[in-house]
Amino acid sequence: MQSSTTMKAVLILAVFALSLYLLYPTFQLSRYTEDEKIALDREDRNSLIDLKSKSVNLGLDLQGGMHVILEVDIKELLNQLAKNKDEAFTTALDKTAAQVIESDEDFIKVFNQNLLESGNRLIRYYGSRELSSEEQVIDYLREQTSETVNRAQEILTNRVDEFGVSEPIIQQQGTNRIIIELAGVTDPSRVRQLIGKTAKLEFRLLKDKEVALAVAEKIHSLVQSKISPADTTVKADDEKPAGDNSAVDLDQLFGEDKPAATKADSASGGEDSIYEAEMFFLHPNNQQTILVPIEKREKFKVLLASDEIQKIIQEESSDAEFIWGAKSAYEGQFYEVYLVNKRSELTGETIMEADPRAGGQMDPTSIGKYEVNFSLNDDGARIFSRVTGANIKKRLAVILDNQVYLAPEIQVKIRDGRSRITGLNSMEEAQDLSIVLRAGALPAPVSIIEERTVGPSLGMDSIISGGQSALYGMILVVIFMIIYYRMSGALANMALALNIVFIMAVMAYFNATLTLPGIAGIILTIGMAVDANVLIFERIREELEKGKTVKSSIDQGYGNAFSAILDANVTTFIAGIVLYTFGTGPIKGFALTLMIGIVASMFTAIVVTRVVFDYVLGKWSIKKLSI
Missing domain, CATH: 3.30.70.3400 (Alpha-Beta Plaits)
Incomplete structure (x- = not known):
């Protein structure tokens, strides 16, 4: 009997030692400040990742x-x-x-x-x-x-x-x-x-220059016909206020006069009208690109969506549509608009790799910007090779989420299936774009x-208040157990401390997340663990009152209380499974700690305390039990 008790004691000590080992990474990580974590991440990122993977994670409500x-x-x-x-x-x-x-x-x-x-x-x-x-x-x-x-x-x-x-x-x-x-x-x-x-990536050909020019001329004619000539209709240079050099700036930007085909007189169709003078210009070096002044962007969007403009587009080309550039151009003065095919030549589904990098490595004009270089799989590379080979000297737009990032002219057949998205403002933007391209496009748009x-400060407040609640609750339980059950109560308190250690160790082993509801689950587990000991101690008292020996009373007490403890814990565990299966984040956190706590409390209340009783009875001849 003594040998069996010794083996059980060794097993309990081994489990306790293993628990401390599992909790060590959590203790180690908690000692680092945020600055120290950042420094460690830079010096030895794998070490920090390994440490986090072996620690108890803090949930959204605890760390922000x-x-x-x-x-x-x-x-x-x-x-x-x-x-x-x-x-x-x-x-x-x-x-x-x-x-x-x-x-x-x-x-x-x-x-x-x-x-x-x-x-x-x-x-x-x-x-x-x-x-x-x-x-x-x-x-x-x-x-x-x-x-x-x-x-x-x-x-x-x-x-x-x-x-x-x-x-x-x-x-x-x-x-x-x-x-x-x-x-x-x-x-x-x-x-x-x-x-x-x-993250819907598409490659679409721009419409031929003749089609784009015809559409632009018709839109210009429509806008001019809608502008009221009620006020003066003179050239902008003649009526330009002193100090207003916008026309000069435009001429300097283009290097020549603005094309007459798209230059409207300086009359206005009214403050709320979508038709205004100089709403857009054709790029002097590339008439497939429309330039819209940034201050007229919203009105031009409304204009393009109007039935009259859509009719013009359909008359010239039934499979065309306007797509806006992703970024403003020419020092933020204009947005570029492109007339492209509605049909995609290729989509991002064939992307295999996407890597962010600083611009300027292949194109000096992109120095100071960032880009994403991506490669296509075999199917994508084959299609890309065919498309580029059949459309040399034509422009191919790279479109992401219905915005044109670049529209280069195809110079040669591209056989290796490589391309890039340029003009990104930061490395973070390039990294995030690489992530979404590798992960793939969403099958439908999503909205928040x-x-x-x-915030982190609110999370820290939650940790402090949650920890204080658990501590105060545990202190009250400890005091009650010692007063009411004396030395046996102290034994139950020891089992209670082990219970918490075991819960946290299991969470660390599975890299689980501790949330504020999870702390509530631990507090509830404290009560449940003590409840099991209360049932056992009351049964032992009943047996002692019948005049039985201490050893017999302990045997009968544990035996009689076991079924009630098991039933209560099994039903609660089933409830925890239901909560974890069908609940959302906070409910899952509560259910997880509750289920772990139930198993741990069964072990500490029934096994640990019984081993201590058996060890004491085997070591000393006790006639009276402090209970």
């Missing part, structure tokens, strides 16, 4: 960070999936989007109802040989929605993983929402760009509908 809810744009997805579109379709889609925002109803169900009210059916817009009934179309749309959200979650997970956030929480909420929790994030705007960017940021 971001909580974001993203919504996948189902409206845009349904618009992309439609094989046919008309005014009734667009009206029903817009109406549905407005209704769903207010009611949070099922998008597809409401969309179907709105189409039926207008005398149309889903099959008209989505039908095919495989989708020959309304039910099949609805099932298809639901399946596509589910796959899109799942794919978006997968891509966002890849982006966040590459960004380097430890223990991110990314999970779906409802049918089209994704919750992201990123602990320790200090730059919310950068994260916002990282997770919100669709809720965002909460917890």
Whole structure:
């Protein structure tokens, strides 16, 4: 019997020693200040990563960070999936989007109802040989929605993983929402760009110079016809106020007079009119590029979206559209606008590698800027080779999220499948763009509908208040147990301390995240661990009152209390599984510590205290138990 007790004691000591070993990286990491962590990251990044991977992570509410809810744009997805579109379709889609925002109803169900009210059916817009009934179309749309959200979650997970956030929480909420929790994030705007960017990369050919010039001339003629000649109609140079040298600046910029085909008189169509003089100019050296003064950008956007301009584009080329440049040009004075094919020659799905680097290595004009060099897989390289070989001397636009980053002229056939995106303002921007390109484009746009940021100071306050709550609760329990159960109570307190050590060690081993609700779970576990000892001690008291020996009372006490303790802990553990499976971030944190605590408390309350009792009884002949 004594030999068995000794083996159990050795096992407990071994588990305790292992727990301290597992907790050592956590203690070591907690000793570093933020500056020391940054220095260690620069000197030995792998060492810091290894240390973090073996430590207990602090959750969003304890170390600060971001909580974001993203919504996948189902409206845009349904618009992309439609094989046919008309005014009734667009009206029903817009109406549905407005209704769903207010009611949070099922998008597809409401969309179907709105189409039926207008005398149309889903099959008209989505039908095919495989989708020959309304039910099949609805099932298809639901399946596509589910796959899109799942794919978006997968891509966002890849982006966040590459960004380097430890223990991110990314999970779906409802049918089209994704919750992201990123602990320790200090730059919310950068994260916002990282997770919100669709990252749809396309290569499209610019329309031929003749088509672009014809469209520009017709737009210019339309604008001039709309401008009211009520005021004076004289040349800008004649009426230019003293000190206003804008016209001179433009001439200096272009190196020649502005083309007459796009130069309107200095009359205005009214303060609120979208038609104004000198709304745009053709680039003197490249008439496939329109230059829009930065102050007239918004009005020109409205102008391009108007039915009259769209009709002009359709007359000249049915497969063309205007795309804006991603950055302002010419010292921030203009935005470039390009007339490009609607059809993509190649997309970013074939990207294999993407690396950020400083500009100027291949192009002296990009010195001081940053760029992303990327390579395509075999399929992409083959297509890229064919496209560049068949369109030498034509311009190919590199478009990311419907913005042109560059539109170089194809000089030679590019066989190696390599290209680049230039003009980025910082290395961080280049790094983030590399991440999203490698992770892939989102299958549909996403928007941030809720965002909460917890500062590091608030997180530290939570740690202090949570730690104080746990400490005060533990002190009260310790005092109560010693007063009520005397030496046996002190034994229960020792088991309680071991219980907390075991919980934290298990969390460190699994690199789990400790949250504020997790601290609440530990506090609850303290009560549950003591509750098990209370049941045992009360049973021992009952046996002692019957006149049984100390050893017999202890045997009977543990035996009689075991079933009640097991039942209570098993049912609570099942509740913890349910909370962890279906709960969100904070609930998961609570459930995790609760389940670990239940297992640890069963071990300390039943095994540890029993071994101590057996050891004491075997060592000394005790006639009276302090309980």
